[in-house]
Amino acid sequence: MGKAYAEHAGSWPYGVEMPVLSLKEQFRLAGIRLMEEQGIGFVESLDFLDFIPGSGGWKESIRLWYTGLEKKEQQLFPGYLLLAHGIV
Incomplete structure (x- = not known):
């Protein structure tokens, strides 16, 4: 939400991003x-809400x-x- 808000407002400072689901x-x-492949950074992604007054x-x-969820439950919200x- 914060990223979308900032992009719409023209205040997203990080440039163009190309989201991918898998590598x-x-x-x-x-x-x-x-x-291994997994989504991470859910808590850190909350900082993007700062773009919304x-x-x-x-x-x-x-x-x-x-943070009150069990680890297994947290994995349902993978982050950004x-x-x-x-291994090569």
Whole structure:
């Protein structure tokens, strides 16, 4: 939400982004064995809410809710970064 708000307002400072769901095919083409691929950075993604005026209360409420979840439940909310590592 924060990223979309900032992009619409013309205040997104990080340039063009090209989201991907998986790097599996790129790893295969490069001859790298993919060992793990998962979304990370949910809590850090909450900082993007700072682009929305008055969102501080929502940000903190979501952070508290998320940190209260079990690890298995947290994995249902993968975040904005894709971690992929492999072996050559």
